[in-house]
Amino acid sequence: MNIEIPLFEGFDDLDAFGPFELLRNVELAGGPFRVALVQLGAAPTITTSHGAVLTDIRPMSSDPAAVDLVVVPGGRWSNPDEPAGVRAECAKGELPRALAALHAAGVRMASVCTGAMLLSAAGLLAGRPATTHPLAREDLRAQGVKVLDARVVDDGDVITAAGVTSGLDLALWLVERELGPRAAATLERGIDYERRGTVWRAETEAAAA
Amino acid sequence: MNIEIPLFEGFDDLDAFGPFELLRNVELAGGPFRVALVQLGAAPTITTSHGAVLTDIRPMSSDPAAVDLVVVPGGRWSNPDEPAGVRAECAKGELPRALAALHAAGVRMASVCTGAMLLSAAGLLAGRPATTHPLAREDLRAQGVKVLDARVVDDGDVITAAGVTSGLDLALWLVERELGPRAAATLERGIDYERRGTVWRAETEAAAA
Numbered sequence: 541m542n543i544e545i546p547l548f549e550g551f552d553d554l555d556a557f558g559p560f561e562l563l564r565n566v567e568l569a570g571g572p573f574r575v576a577l578v579q580l581g582a583a584p585t586i587t588t589s590h591g592a593v594l595t596d597i598r599p600m601s602s603d604p605a606a607v608d609l610v611v612v613p614g615g616r617w618s619n620p621d622e623p624a625g626v627r628a629e630c631a632k633g634e635l636p637r638a639l640a641a642l643h644a645a646g647v648r649m650a651s652v653c654t655g656a657m658l659l660s661a662a663g664l665l666a667g668r669p670a671t672t673h674p675l676a677r678e679d680l681r682a683q684g685v686k687v688l689d690a691r692v693v694d695d696g697d698v699i700t701a702a703g704v705t706s707g708l709d710l711a712l713w714l715v716e717r718e719l720g721p722r723a724a725a726t727l728e729r730g731i732d733y734e735r736r737g738t739v740w741r742a743e744t745e746a747a748a749a
Numbered sequence: 750m751n752i753e754i755p756l757f758e759g760f761d762d763l764d765a766f767g768p769f770e771l772l773r774n775v776e777l778a779g780g781p782f783r784v785a786l787v788q789l790g791a792a793p794t795i796t797t798s799h800g801a802v803l804t805d806i807r808p809m810s811s812d813p814a815a816v817d818l819v820v821v822p823g824g825r826w827s828n829p830d831e832p833a834g835v836r837a838e839c840a841k842g843e844l845p846r847a848l849a850a851l852h853a854a855g856v857r858m859a860s861v862c863t864g865a866m867l868l869s870a871a872g873l874l875a876g877r878p879a880t881t882h883p884l885a886r887e888d889l890r891a892q893g894v895k896v897l898d899a900r901v902v903d904d905g906d907v908i909t910a911a912g913v914t915s916g917l918d919l920a921l922w923l924v925e926r927e928l929g930p931r932a933a934a935t936l937e938r939g940i941d942y943e944r945r946g947t948v949w950r951a952e953t954e955a956a957a958a
Binding site: 552553554557558560564565568577585591592593594595596597653673674691702703704705706708729730731732733734736 | 761762766767773774777794799802806862883900911913917941942943
């Protein structure tokens, strides 16, 4: 299972590093994940929303056969004057278009925090259940999304998480779904964490209705 | 209040990025913290334990007047064969010596996860209460440290946190102590988190005894 986490100027550090560390722990323990921090362009460096500078970031896959899941971080949505971050990437449009193309070809999409605004800009959330950072929920609702008050919303091919640290819960849920609860519990102990919140699942919700 | 987070080859991503993001959020909101990722040497890049590559990392302060608090991340303690990480830094000795010198000059020290092994190598934990990642507690105890089963242990000039995500609890506690509970609660909401565990405090413990 190939997992890519696309970075962009102003992405939120923990939005990306939470899922990155947890999912990479599966890979480092010999599990069936291959996880990479990637970028759409070829920038020599990318600066996070908090000022860390990353380099040697490999290109994002454009071939849908090379990637199974994309986990999109958020960052700097709440300030419209920010020159970089999710809002800027939505305006530029290249990253949303790339996400839309991959999704149309069958690649699963996940988001952390205001990364949901990028999935929305890609046209992937309209009329569907999703979550995002509490401070961005009104904005996401205004875009026609069925915004839920949950830390993780699994709608099958599109999975969204709430604010920053809910990226940990997203990753643990993905691990449970793919590899089972034992693997997820081991990862929890590794980072001294306990998952929070019920995962909202479309399939279970439909069965219960 | 100047806060430095020293990075080294093989440091654990979240150990550093948890406190970095939270403490930097104080600074970015106009608060009285100045927070920097630093390094002892002058390496052009530093690679995390999970494979992210950081660059443009400024030098660590050697002048104790320039720094009030150092937050030391952990990383890769559990595997003795790892060529990089906390175990390698303990063996090299330069970082522990730098930490010892700063502490002797009055700089407060904090650690996340197996960063406590670096504080121990610096001679700062012998006979004192401290915590670390559950998997490293026996090793720390064997070094003469009074290891406690707590997420955060505040012993005044030395504050230690347990595994990876307890770095969030450490940072929130530091913010509460320095700026009050309102500031800490605001930060919690910002990262969609709730602090876990009672902070073990030497002063309160002494008063209750």
